[in-house]
Amino acid sequence: MGANMVRRLIQRGHETVVFYRSAKEIDTLAREGAEGARSYSDLAARLRTSGTSRVVWLMVPAAVVDSAIAELQPVLERGDTIVDGGNSYYVDDLRRAREKRRRWGWMQELTPYKADPTHLSDTHRPSAASQ
Numbered sequence: 001m002g003a004n005m006v007r008r009l010i011q012r013g014h015e016t017v018v019f020y021r022s023a024k025e026i027d028t029l030a031r032e033g034a035e036g037a038r039s040y041s042d043l044a045a046r047l048r049t050s051g052t053s054r055v056v057w058l059m060v061p062a063a064v065v066d067s068a069i070a071e072l073q074p075v076l077e078r079g080d081t082i083v084d085g086g087n088s089y090y091v092d093d094l095r096r097a098r099e100k101r102r103r104w105g106w107m108q109e110l111t112p113y114k115a116d117p118t119h120l121s122d123t124h125r126p127s128a129a130s131q
Contacts, residue, residue, distance in 0.1 A: 002059025002085065006034055019043040040068075044075035053079040062088045069096065 002018075003025065009016050010033040018029045019037040026036040037043035047054040054076070060068050065088050072082065082100070084093055 002057070003029060005057070005059060005085065007032060010034060017043055017046045040071045041075045044072070044080075053081060055081045055083060057083045057085050059085045062086055062092070065092070066096070069100065073100075 006016050006018055006029055016034045017037050018026060018034045019040060019042070020026050026038070030036040035046055037046050043056070044054065056072060056076070058065060058068055065084055065086060069082060076082070
């Protein structure tokens, strides 16, 4: 779901780490310049850079956002950011933000229609986690 977003980030010089449920998708994007991760834990570890927070841009169907966040929760830290880049219902995003604010400080909801990830600062190493 997020492959084209990853390609746009790579084309604009951003380093990306990708995780998909399908190894084939990971391998395809790795050949195009992304770094592949085999799990959410692996994704978080590969995003570790000195002195910067991590940004995980979720591009998953709305029905699995909660389960994806639940899988990410143990491997993220306060100050890390989850961007819901899918088409979630805004009421669900508000609920998630309230629930997760205690753990990470904040959570931001952006959709592909509202944001272009290529504007992210160079201090962040974006990732794309898709299903």
